[in-house]
Amino acid sequence: MDNMFRRIAVLLFLFIVTIGLVGCNTQEENKEESSQDQNSSAEVEEQEDGSQEESKLETEYPLTVTDATGTEVTFDSEPTKLVSLIPSDTEILFALGAGDEVLAVDDNSNYPEETADLPKLGSTYSGLNEEELIALQPDVVFINTQLQPEVAAQLRAKDIKVFGSNPQSIEEIMEAITRTGTILNNQEEAKAVTDQMNEDLQYVKDKLANVEPKKVYAEYSAGWSFGSGEFANDLINLAGGENIFADQESWFEVNPEEVIKRNPEVILYTSGEEGAGQENKEQxxxxxxxxxxxxxxxxxxxxxxxxxASRVGPRITESLIEIFEAIHPKLAE
Structure with a gap:
């Protein structure tokens, strides 16, 4: 009998020890699994952080791009000394956050307000101060190739790097902004600008779905209007209007009797940057x-x-909305 009790006691002891070892092993396994889970989470976070870093848009130099003249322009490093000789490009540079890197602008660059404090280099029509421009030793000079082809040739002859653009539509304006952002290594800023422009464009398109266009006469200069082939004509079409002189080409002097005959539903006139021009309306x-x-x-x-409305820059979709609201005020409510 005593032997039997002793055997039972030994078996109970071994059972308890076994249970304890299993428990310990289970705790260790749980610890290991928990540690592995934490390590896996940390690895995922690191991968996510890494992917965010990888997704950041960065320009690699040297960079070679072709401008609107068909000229290849190579940038060995990020340009930081900038000059703009056209108001639209001045607005692009500031919209991309590169305003502090702009050394000088043309006389007509008046937006944003910070341009008032910059040196002015003249204009295409009044003449450029090339001596002052050369003294600035800019990394690149931005121009419009349609308006300033001779300027580009003159500056390049003096070994000054020039990049020219000539956008003819809102899509091309956004492409020009993206390209400039790449040149300056400000791609993230360029994307933010073009995203907003696309949002503006989509807003107008959505509002005009299944809406009949209204007949529009646009007088951007007293007694003068424009026909097809002009960017301003495209803006009117996108804004839900139909230019009564779309059968004409380019800019022309208007016959007042012809306006009466074509009987526009809306008349647009220029009001300037400050919204003035009441005298134009009264006339x-x-x-x-x-x-x-x-x-x-x-x-x-x-x-x-x-x-x-006249500058092919980042505010062009703001102008589109303004023209849309002028043509279809009830839809804009």
């Missing part, structure tokens, strides 16, 4: 015989910011 309203025009009778004579 239009007081023209002989124009009181029979629907736009005059219904008080649909509206001023638009001529600076925004």
């Amino acid at each position: 239009i309203l007081s023209r002989d015989g124009w009181d029979v025009i629907d736009a005059v009778k219904n008080e649909r004579v509206v001023g638009v910011n001529s600076t925004k």
